[in-house]
Amino acid sequence: METGSPKDTGITRDARAGDEPVWTALPPGLLRMRRLLLVVWLGLLTAGLGVLLGWLAGPGWAAFAALPLALMVWGWVMLGRNWRSWRYAERADDLLISRGVLWREETVVPYGRMQLVEVTSGPVERHFGLASVQLHTAAAATDATIPGLDPAEAERLRDRLTELGEARSAGL
Amino acid sequence: MTAPGVDGALREARPVPERRLHPVTPLRRAWAPVAVLIGWAVHDPDQAQRQLTRLTTTTLLIALAVLVPAAALYGFLTWWYTHFAVTDSELRIRTGLVFRRTAHIRLERIQAIDVTQPLLARVAGVAKLKLDVVGADKKDELAFLGAEEARALRAELLARAAGFAPETAHEVGEAPSRELLRVPPRVLAVSLVLTGATWGSLAAALVVPTVLWLVTQSAWTVLATAVPLVGAAGAASVGRFVTEYDWTVGESPDGLRLDHGLLDRAHETVPPGRVQTVRLVEPLLWRRRGWVRVELDVAGSSNSVLLPVAPREIAESVVARVLPGVTVPPREALARPPRRAGRCVPLWWRGHGLAVTDTVFAARSGLLSRSLALVPHAKVQSVRLTQGPWERRWDVADVHVDTGAGKTVSARLRDAGEAAELLRTQAERSRTGRRDARPDRWMA
Numbered sequence: 001m002e003t004g005s006p007k008d009t010g011i012t013r014d015a016r017a018g019d020e021p022v023w024t025a026l027p028p029g030l031l032r033m034r035r036l037l038l039v040v041w042l043g044l045l046t047a048g049l050g051v052l053l054g055w056l057a058g059p060g061w062a063a064f065a066a067l068p069l070a071l072m073v074w075g076w077v078m079l080g081r082n083w084r085s086w087r088y089a090e091r092a093d094d095l096l097i098s099r100g101v102l103w104r105e106e107t108v109v110p111y112g113r114m115q116l117v118e119v120t121s122g123p124v125e126r127h128f129g130l131a132s133v134q135l136h137t138a139a140a141a142t143d144a145t146i147p148g149l150d151p152a153e154a155e156r157l158r159d160r161l162t163e164l165g166e167a168r169s170a171g172l
Numbered sequence: 173m174t175a176p177g178v179d180g181a182l183r184e185a186r187p188v189p190e191r192r193l194h195p196v197t198p199l200r201r202a203w204a205p206v207a208v209l210i211g212w213a214v215h216d217p218d219q220a221q222r223q224l225t226r227l228t229t230t231t232l233l234i235a236l237a238v239l240v241p242a243a244a245l246y247g248f249l250t251w252w253y254t255h256f257a258v259t260d261s262e263l264r265i266r267t268g269l270v271f272r273r274t275a276h277i278r279l280e281r282i283q284a285i286d287v288t289q290p291l292l293a294r295v296a297g298v299a300k301l302k303l304d305v306v307g308a309d310k311k312d313e314l315a316f317l318g319a320e321e322a323r324a325l326r327a328e329l330l331a332r333a334a335g336f337a338p339e340t341a342h343e344v345g346e347a348p349s350r351e352l353l354r355v356p357p358r359v360l361a362v363s364l365v366l367t368g369a370t371w372g373s374l375a376a377a378l379v380v381p382t383v384l385w386l387v388t389q390s391a392w393t394v395l396a397t398a399v400p401l402v403g404a405a406g407a408a409s410v411g412r413f414v415t416e417y418d419w420t421v422g423e424s425p426d427g428l429r430l431d432h433g434l435l436d437r438a439h440e441t442v443p444p445g446r447v448q449t450v451r452l453v454e455p456l457l458w459r460r461r462g463w464v465r466v467e468l469d470v471a472g473s474s475n476s477v478l479l480p481v482a483p484r485e486i487a488e489s490v491v492a493r494v495l496p497g498v499t500v501p502p503r504e505a506l507a508r509p510p511r512r513a514g515r516c517v518p519l520w521w522r523g524h525g526l527a528v529t530d531t532v533f534a535a536r537s538g539l540l541s542r543s544l545a546l547v548p549h550a551k552v553q554s555v556r557l558t559q560g561p562w563e564r565r566w567d568v569a570d571v572h573v574d575t576g577a578g579k580t581v582s583a584r585l586r587d588a589g590e591a592a593e594l595l596r597t598q599a600e601r602s603r604t605g606r607r608d609a610r611p612d613r614w615m616a
Contacts, residue, residue, distance in 0.1 A: 093599075093600075094599050094603065102561045103558065103559070103560050103561070104557075104558065104559040104564070104569075105556060105557065105558045105559075106556065106557040106558075106595060107554060107555070107556045107557075108554060108556070108596075108598075108599035109553075109554045110554075110599060110602060110603045112603065113552075113553045113554060113602075137553040137554050137574070137576075138471065138553050138576035139553035139554060139574035139575055139576055139578065139580070140574075140578045141554075141556075141572070141574040141578070141579075141580045142553055142554040142556075142574050143556075144554065168603075
């Protein structure tokens with residue numbers, strides 16, 4: 001993993017709440033999937049636009065097809081930055097999720113407040129061998145989702161969170 | 173009995189007495205078809221008018237002569253086929269003429285029971301019992317019961333839900349209530365006059381149709397905008413006065429009792445320990461008089477006003493009763509955001525404030541109408557920190573605290589370092605806050 005705290009090497013899962021959290025970054029699968037989707041869709045758009053403009057308006061106009069291409073390059077970089085910004089940490093009593101580059105957001109969910117942990121995986125995600133873990137609390141505003149995890153890791157996380165949630169369960 | 177086997181045999185052994193609703197109930201239903209017709213006429217006036225011109229007086233009378241008895245019969249039959257029974261653990265409602273519906277409501281799932289009396293029901297001496305149940309979107313209600321019977325049933329249900337022995341439950345009676353305060357009608361009227369929203373809605377109701385008339389000269393457009401605007405203005409001024417008239421707060425072992433209403437009397441209970449957030453709202457013109465309005469959020473309940481208007485000290489003492497062990501932080505204790513926050517939110521940054529005590533997270537917002545939101549640490553579901561690019565430029569960040577009633581309380585524009593520290597400590601506090609919290613018992 002290329003991001004996270006320098007203490008990433010010695011993984012101590014039971015780090016105390018007061019200590020520096022042990023961050024885990026997302027596996028590269030999500031980035032690969034997003035970049036592939038970006039290239040496929042914008043590539044199709046570029047080709048379609050280029051052919052259409054060249055046919056209808058002349059070859060000079062076909063240069064406008066470079067716009068989606070520029071978008072693709074920009075999106076490629078942005079996706080990378082966004083992917084690098086995602087990280088989560090399992091602390092002794094709560095789960096931390098941090099994300100976003102320009103609009104940063106950091107969420108803390110105490111294990112005892114979790115009502116339900118979901119592992120979801122759409123058809124595209126499944127093809128790339130990815131799964132997301134979503135946490136639900138009694139508050140609708142709690143927006144705690146970790147996308148693009150390895151299915152095995154997602155299930156491990158789900159089981160661990162459920163187990164911790166039961167141990168520290170609390171009502172509304 | 174639906175459940176076969178031993179369970180069924182046990183129930184057969186001690187049959188549960190089934191009861192019917194009050195005999196005036198069919199009258200309410202008798203007018204339902206007429207109400208539907210009127211509703212249709214209001215909803216679609218053009219069509220209704222065309223249809224009406226085709227009718228002669230005789231056909232109209234004949235139609236009424238058929239419809240009203242038919243409706244009365246329908247009302248009578250639905251009343252005849254509606255039964256309810258209270259068992260040791262459930263309230264069972266059996267209803268439906270064509271489509272039968274049997275609802276078994278588990279008593280421990282009941283969050284609150286309200287007794288309401290619409291105007292006509294008050295004349296007839298009957299009341300409606302509304303049940304707030306966890307996880308149910310719509311309120312189940314028993315309409316109508318005799319006023320005395322409704323109170324007694326409410327007391328019995330609450331007593332059984334609280335675990336009193338079934339034999340004695342109906343003898344416990346309604347827990348005695350001690351009046352804490354009563355809002356005088358004059359104060360309520362003055363407070364409404366001093367509220368910006370009242371004047372704003374009135375001004376909108378006057379100005380918008382006038383401008384539209386000058387611009388379009390079309391009576392229909394003006395009418396179409398004026399009616400909802402006047403309605404909103406009425407709801408904001410007269411409507412609020414009517415529902416909040418004679419607001420009485422009483423204390424009883426099963427929670428705070430709220431009685432209010434000029435025409436429709438409502439009788440509500442705020443169960444302690446289920447309040448997620450409390451807001452003290454202070455409109456600009458109330459500040460000199462030191463008045464506040466107290467609103468609250470309870471999970472799974474629609475009750476939202478605790479006190480329409482009261483002096484601050486009294487409001488604080490009432491808040492201390494719904495949130496045990498909580499003191500409202502004084503104005504001086506609220507820390508303002510750093511000066512540079514003004515670059516993000518000009519002027520209004522001054523309205524924001526934050527205080528964290530041992531028991532609550534208190535955040536204030538608003539410049540003219542100030543609103544101080546209190547969340548007990550034990551009720552915090554998750555904590556979030558957000559920071560946009562412009563906020564990053566000025567090194568400030570927002571901290572949001574999510575509660576179970578679907579409400580989020582935000583401490584905006586804190587210093588970034590302070591916000592990060594706040595995020596960490598708040599998560600810790602909300603985790604440990606639960607441990608010291610009192611159990612959610614109604615009757616201790």
